[in-house]
Amino acid sequence: MLQKVKDTALKAARAAGAIQKERCGKIQSLDYKSAFNIVTDVDAASEKEVIRLIRESFPDHEILGEESGAHSTGSKCRWLIDPLDGTTNFAHSYPFFCVSIGYEEDGEMRLGVVFNPIADELFVAEKGKGATLNGQPIKVSAVSSLSTCLLATGFPPDSANARFTNITEFSRLTDLCHGVRRDGSAALDLCFVACGRLDGFWEFKLAPWDLAAGTLIVREAGGTVVSLTGGKFDMDSGHVLACNGLVTQEIVSALALEEPVGTGI
Numbered sequence: 001m002l003q004k005v006k007d008t009a010l011k012a013a014r015a016a017g018a019i020q021k022e023r024c025g026k027i028q029s030l031d032y033k034s035a036f037n038i039v040t041d042v043d044a045a046s047e048k049e050v051i052r053l054i055r056e057s058f059p060d061h062e063i064l065g066e067e068s069g070a071h072s073t074g075s076k077c078r079w080l081i082d083p084l085d086g087t088t089n090f091a092h093s094y095p096f097f098c099v100s101i102g103y104e105e106d107g108e109m110r111l112g113v114v115f116n117p118i119a120d121e122l123f124v125a126e127k128g129k130g131a132t133l134n135g136q137p138i139k140v141s142a143v144s145s146l147s148t149c150l151l152a153t154g155f156p157p158d159s160a161n162a163r164f165t166n167i168t169e170f171s172r173l174t175d176l177c178h179g180v181r182r183d184g185s186a187a188l189d190l191c192f193v194a195c196g197r198l199d200g201f202w203e204f205k206l207a208p209w210d211l212a213a214g215t216l217i218v219r220e221a222g223g224t225v226v227s228l229t230g231g232k233f234d235m236d237s238g239h240v241l242a243c244n245g246l247v248t249q250e251i252v253s254a255l256a257l258e259e260p261v262g263t264g265i
Contacts (some may be wrong), residue, residue: 002110004057006126009101009113012053016046016083016099017117018128024118025093040091040225040226041167043067046099054079066209076106080212086185095119100187102212112213112220114187123191125213125220133195140223141196146254149199149247152189156205164204169255178248190214193242194221200243200251202228208235218242227258 020042028041047067054063062078063071072119079101084090086097098251103111104185114123123138124130131138143149151173155166174180181198183189186206192198196219215225225233228250233240243251 002126004164005103006111006113006124007229008057009103009111010122010124011151013099013101013113013115015049017115019046019049020084020090020097020099021117024090027091038068040087042090043084043087047081050081050083050099050101064209066207074212078104080104080209082187082207085187085210086183089184094184096183096185096188098185098188098191099108100209100213101218102209102216104212109212109216112216114191114213114217116188123194123213123217125194125217127216127220129220131194131217131220133191138195138221140194140218141199142246143199143244144246146177146247146250150179150181150197151177151251152181152183152192152198152201154182154184154186154189154203154206166204169202169257172256173251173254186210187214190218190242191200191245193223194218196244200241200247202241202251202255203239204228205238206240211235211238211240215240215242223233223250226252227245228252228255 001225023042047065051063060073060075062073062075065081080257082100085100090097098114098116101113102109111126112125121133123133153170170180186203187210189201191214193201218225225242225243227233228239228241241251
């Protein structure tokens with residue numbers, strides 16, 4: 001069945017990406033989930049198309065979408081969809097956004113697909129089969145020192161109300177490496193770690209649909225995905241550190257989080 005799942009995910013990612021590429025700079029409506037958390041009509045149109053294609057092939061599967069929430073069926077199979085990761089970028093016609101689709105069975109991620117329609121880059125990973133970019137195998141970087149790393153991060157949209165804003169950590173890491181980028185799409189940042197363009201990525205307060213596909217792609221490219229304190233990664237916590245595996249401890253030490261970071265940030 002996984003081949004059919006993969007075919008469906010690829011079709012859905014490209015279909016949603018085509019909507020985004022055609023509609024970039026042509027938003028018809030824009031609203032706010034919170035003070036700085038934007039949603040557009042293109043987010044909704046992209047998710048609707050992804051769900052339609054999934055339902056054509058797998059009408060009984062569970063779906064968790066950023067815009068429409070949980071579609072519960074009782075199935076052990078679940079799709080996690082971020083139809084437009086990087087909405088703020090998209091709203092400003094800043095060309096760094098993507099479609100992210102993850103698929104899990106019995107709570108285990110089996111497939112991850114991330115498509116950047118502007119660059120026409122398709123990242124794919126299957127559990128135990130490696131990761132690819134446009135069909136070619138990818139792997140994480142071999143950088144072994146934080147001092148020569150290029151990192152990326154992000155900030156919670158509601159930073160004013162967050163217990164952890166990431167500003168302190170951002171400042172600290174910036175002084176210890178080649179630089180820290182804030183690109184605005186966690187899914188693409190994770191894929192850039194997977195293909196070696198970045199050496200590491202960390203962020204607080206992400207959603208499962210932000211992390212599902214990208215974290216599998218990193219792992220299948222030979223990278224490491226852990227909590228911000230170096231422990232076991234929990235997708236539901238919303239906090240992640242993904243890197244090439246060679247600089248994990250240096251980044252954990254530099255983040256210097258003295259207590260486990262819970263979900264209530």
